[in-house]
Every structure is written in structure tokens, then in C-alpha cells.
Amino acid sequence: MEPPQTSSAVTLRVNGVRHRLRDLDHRTTVLDALREHLGLTGAKKGCDHAQCGACTVLVDGRRANSCLLLAVAYDGAEVTTVEGLADGDALHPLQEAFLVRDGFQCGYCTPGQLCSAVGMIAEAGGGAPSVVTPPGTAAAGAPVPLSPEEIRERMSGNLCRCGAYGNIVAAVEDVTR
Amino acid sequence: MRAFAYTRAGGVDEAIAALAASPGGMFLGGGTNLVDLMKLGVASPGLLVDIGRLPLTEVRETPDGGLRIGANVRNSDLAAHPAVRARYPALSQAVLAGASGQIRNTATTGGNLLQRTRCLYFQDVAKPCNKREPGSGCPAREGVHRDLAVLGHSAACVATHPSDMAVALAALDAVVHLRGPGGERTVPLCDFHRLPGDEPQRDTVIEPAELVVAVGLPAPPAGRSAYRKARDRASYAFALASVAAALDLRAGVVEEVRLAFGGLAHKPWRARVAEEALRGAPATEESYRRAAEAELAAAEPLRDNAFKVPLARNLAARVLGDLAAEAGKAEGATAP
Numbered sequence: 001m002e003p004p005q006t007s008s009a010v011t012l013r014v015n016g017v018r019h020r021l022r023d024l025d026h027r028t029t030v031l032d033a034l035r036e037h038l039g040l041t042g043a044k045k046g047c048d049h050a051q052c053g054a055c056t057v058l059v060d061g062r063r064a065n066s067c068l069l070l071a072v073a074y075d076g077a078e079v080t081t082v083e084g085l086a087d088g089d090a091l092h093p094l095q096e097a098f099l100v101r102d103g104f105q106c107g108y109c110t111p112g113q114l115c116s117a118v119g120m121i122a123e124a125g126g127g128a129p130s131v132v133t134p135p136g137t138a139a140a141g142a143p144v145p146l147s148p149e150e151i152r153e154r155m156s157g158n159l160c161r162c163g164a165y166g167n168i169v170a171a172v173e174d175v176t177r
Numbered sequence: 178m179r180a181f182a183y184t185r186a187g188g189v190d191e192a193i194a195a196l197a198a199s200p201g202g203m204f205l206g207g208g209t210n211l212v213d214l215m216k217l218g219v220a221s222p223g224l225l226v227d228i229g230r231l232p233l234t235e236v237r238e239t240p241d242g243g244l245r246i247g248a249n250v251r252n253s254d255l256a257a258h259p260a261v262r263a264r265y266p267a268l269s270q271a272v273l274a275g276a277s278g279q280i281r282n283t284a285t286t287g288g289n290l291l292q293r294t295r296c297l298y299f300q301d302v303a304k305p306c307n308k309r310e311p312g313s314g315c316p317a318r319e320g321v322h323r324d325l326a327v328l329g330h331s332a333a334c335v336a337t338h339p340s341d342m343a344v345a346l347a348a349l350d351a352v353v354h355l356r357g358p359g360g361e362r363t364v365p366l367c368d369f370h371r372l373p374g375d376e377p378q379r380d381t382v383i384e385p386a387e388l389v390v391a392v393g394l395p396a397p398p399a400g401r402s403a404y405r406k407a408r409d410r411a412s413y414a415f416a417l418a419s420v421a422a423a424l425d426l427r428a429g430v431v432e433e434v435r436l437a438f439g440g441l442a443h444k445p446w447r448a449r450v451a452e453e454a455l456r457g458a459p460a461t462e463e464s465y466r467r468a469a470e471a472e473l474a475a476a477e478p479l480r481d482n483a484f485k486v487p488l489a490r491n492l493a494a495r496v497l498g499d500l501a502a503e504a505g506k507a508e509g510a511t512a513p
Contacts (some may be wrong), residue, residue, distance in 0.1 A: 004182035004223065004224065005182055006181060006182060006183075007179035008183060026180065026181055026182070026183045026225070027178045027180065027181070027215075029212070048212055048214065048216065049216065050209065050277075050279070050280060050512070052280060053277065056279055062253075062282045063278060063279050063282060064279050064282055064283050065209075065279045065280065065283070068208060068209050068212045068213060068226075068280075068283065069208065069212075069283070070183075070205070070208060070212060072183050072227075072432075073185075073205060073208065073225075073227050074181075074228055101411070116278070117281065119278070119279075119282075120278055123278065126257075127257065128253060128257040129256065129257060129262065129269065129273060130273055130278075131270060131273035131412070135262070135266050135269075135270070135403075136266075141259070146473045152411075152412070153411075153412050154275055155278075156276050156278075156411075156412035156413040157276075157277025157278055157279045157280065157413055158277075162188075
């Protein structure tokens with residue numbers, strides 16, 4: 001009997017560029033594919049167990065922990081990493097806001113914070129509630145205003161061991177006001 | 178992590194057949210728990226049958242006034258669904274109380290039900306654990322068990338089920354639609370998860386190669402519903418105790434009530450003793466506390482988790498009290 005095949009060809013479209021990984025071990029996560037195979041080291045391997053959020057990227061437009069996604073299961077997916085947020089030399093407004101507000105110290109969690117915030121702002125804009133959204137306040141589908149309380153709750157999947165949380169909230173507020 | 182084969186199923190029956198033919202395999206949904214367990218060495222399937230792209234993604238109204246939620250509906254989509262928010266607020270709130278925004282975008286309805294306990298010993302392959310390795314022992318009973326069960330545990334296992342969503346589903350009389358090699362069956366959610374007994378390796382009654390295809394909700398209970406969770410930090414933590422409740426009052430008396438506890442047992446704990454005590458009782462703080470106490474009389478706390486018993490009682494009394502106050506406000510608002 002032939003041994004089972006434990007690798008496959010996987011195609012990922014990352015920051016608008018198509019990449020074909022011809023023989024990718026099935027154990028490879030999207031995070032490892034980005035970092036080890038495509039040279040995109042913006043997304044960080046903090047805990048590798050979805051507890052810290054440093055690996056957050058956008059997959060088909062939604063934020064996800066790339067450390068928990070098996071690349072083979074995301075064949076054909078559209079991935080946006082922190083490297084893809086800026087428009088050429090023009091930083092994304094959130095990146096500018098993080099600079100202005102000092103939304104980091106060591107910067108290790110920042111790529112995840114940025115991608116998470118981009119996804120989170122889109123979620124709230126699309127009317128998705130959070131656990132602190134008062135029930136029955138907004139009609140389903142209406143944008144949820146991002147108060148500091150909403151931002152803190154919605155960003156709770158991104159840890160910052162430097163404790164820059166206050167400035168991260170301020171930076172997110174700057175771009176959503 | 179052990180190397181594994183991978184196949185993406187083109188249909189439900191194809192997925193079931195693939196797994197039935199491969200006893201060492203597992204279904205892969207969102208993978209937010211399974212991939213983690215594979216990294217830890219707790220799960221080591223030889224084959225993953227990816228069901229993540231099967232079109233089980235609909236939330237559909239049913240003729241009985243309920244909903245049918247496809248197994249692949251993502252947690253974030255379930256919580257934001259207009260019908261769920263409007264008619265089953267306890268479910269929306271429970272889903273949103275769990276995990277993080279990133280994880281809820283990936284995790285599925287079916288996978289949420291099938292997630293494993295976060296007991297430290299279960300997740301550490303260097304330690305004995307009867308759930309992971311039957312017969313190896315349970316260090317949690319005398320070890321680190323502050324987060325673990327106070328109700329329904331056994332000598333073999335004191336683990337808790339970590340889901341918030343399932344607690345709301347238990348209170349709402351949900352059912353689980355399963356499909357397997359032998360066809361389809363429907364199991365009430367309250368009977369889907371098991372107490373550990375002497376087979377803690379079995380979290381649920383699911384059979385090999387059986388797939389959760391949908392969760393069914395009957396029409397919402399009369400009155401209002403809510404979910405509340407107590408935990409060690411304000412967000413992104415598992416429940417120490419949680420409560421899903423629905424309450425309907427008539428002239429200051431409890432007409433109908435639903436109550437379920439999370440974080441206390443190996444399964445979502447439907448509090449039928451408390452419900453029975455409350456039907457017909459005056460809608461007072463005293464009634465709520467007494468009813469919760471009646472339910473929790475069965476508790477057998479471990480050395481370090483006795484705090485969960487008053488915590489759960491107080492949480493239940495608070496949620497029921499708040500639901501009653503909301504009902505009173507709404508009545509006042511509609512009075513001439």
C-alpha cells in the first residue's frame with residue numbers, strides 16, 4: 001500500500017499577489033506559509049495557539065488567527081497581511097494613527113493589532129454586535145458606534161505585553177471618529 | 178504534530194463515507210480547537226476530512242417558528258444574524274461572550290459543540306488524563322481544578338465543557354441534527370453532551386463518522402432571554418460560571434422559565450430543578466435565589482472551586498432579576 005500523501009499544492013493570493021506552493025506539508029499553517037515560505041514576516045508567531053493575536057491577518061476580508069489555519073484548507077484564499085495595508089509609500093490611516101498615538105512600544109504585537117483593528121472596524125461598520133453592545137439598541141445591520149468600551153471588547157483577542165492598550169484604543173478611535 | 182493526509186469533501190455523504198473508511202481520521206471544520214489540539218499532540222488524526230466548505234451555512238426559518246442553523250455557520254455570523262439577535266438574544270449574547278473576534282470568525286456552530294475541555298491535564302500529554310488516555314488517572318481531582326466541575330463529575334473526570342453557545346442552546350431546547358453512515362437522527366442538545374461517568378473520553382453521544390449537519394431551535398420561549406458569564410478577566414476567557422435564562426411573568430408570578438448553567442459541569446447544565454421550583458412562584462429575588470440553591474444542592478465542589486456554587490447562584494438570581502425588571506419596564510412603557 002502506498003503511504004498516504006501528506007503534502008499538497010496550495011495557492012494563496014497574498015496582498016494581491018498569487019503564490020503557488022507546490023508541495024506544502026499539510027501541517028503548515030497559513031502563518032508558517034507566510035513567514036517560512038513567502039518571506040512575509042509581518043505576522044508574528046507569538047503563542048502559536050490563538051491566545052495572543054500577533055498572527056492576525058485578514059482572510060477573504062475577515063480577521064483570523066493565521067496560526068490556527070491549515071494552509072491546505074485555505075487553498076485559493078485571499079490573504080492580507082500587515083505588509084499589504086499601506087498603499088505604496090502611503091501608510092494606512094490606522095498605521096498613521098498608531099504612530100501619532102504611540103500605539104506600541106516594542107512593536108511585536110503591532111502587525112496583529114493593525115490587521116485585527118482593520119477587520120474589527122469593518123465588522124462594526126457592517127452592524128455586527130459585540131457582547132457589550134446593548135441588546136436592541138441598534139437595528140440589525142446598522143453600524144455599531146465604536147466607543148472605547150466597544151474597541152476594548154472587540155480587540156480582546158490581541159494582547160500587548162508592553163501595555164500600550166490605552167494608546168491603541170485612542171488610535172482606533174482616531175480613525176473611526 | 179503528526180503528518181496527516183487531507184481531503185476536501187465535495188458533499189456531506191462523501192465526507193461521511195471518507196471518514197467511515199478511515200477510522201483514524203477526523204472531520205475538520207473551522208479547526209480553532211482541533212488544530213490547537215494537534216499542535217499539542219492531544220489529537221493526532223491520520224486523515225483530515227475537511228468539511229469547511231460544505232454548504233451548511235444557512236440560518237433558515239422553519240415552519241414551527243424556529244430556526245435551523247447550518248453546522249458551518251460561523252460563530253460571528255450566528256451572533257449577528259437578525260433573527261437570532263431579535264428572537265434568541267441569549268444565544269447571540271452567549272456566542273459573543275465566547276473566544277475572540279478572530280476566533281468567532283473562524284469557528285463554526287458544529288465545531289463549537291464538539292470542542293474539547295480546556296482542563297490543563299487534558300491538554301498536557303506529559304500528564305495522565307482519563308479523557309485523553311482512559312485509565313491513566315485524573316490529577317485534576319487533587320491538583321489544579323479551580324476552573325473545573327462542581328456538578329455531575331465522576332471519580333474519573335472533573336472536566337467542564339467550555340462552550341458558551343451550548344449553554345444558551347440548552348436553555349432554548351435546541352436539537353442537534355446528525356448524519357452518519359446509518360442515516361440521520363436528531364438529538365436534544367441537553368442529551369448530546371454526556372456526563373463523564375466512567376467513560377470521560379466520550380464528550381458527546383456522537384458516533385464514529387457522524388457529522389453535525391445543523392442545530393435546530395424551536396420557536397423562542399415566551400418572555401425575554403439573556404446570557405451572562407463570570408470570568409477571571411473581562412473578555413476572552415472561559416467561564417467560571419455562566420447562566421442562560423428565559424423568563425415570562427404574569428402579574429408578578431413566574432409563568433415560564435428556562436435556566437441553564439455553564440462552567441459547572443461536563444455538559445451544559447439545564448437547571449430543571451430550579452425551573453420547577455420557579456413555575457408559579459412570585460417573581461422575587463428570594464424565589465430566584467432559592468430556586469438556584471435547590472438546583473445547586475447537588476453540587477460536590479472540589480477543594481478549590483467551592484466559590485462556583487454561590488457565584489452561580491448569584492449570577493442566576495441577577496440574570497432572572499434583570500429579565501424581570503426589563504419585562505416590568507416594557508409593561509410600563511406600553512401602559513396608557
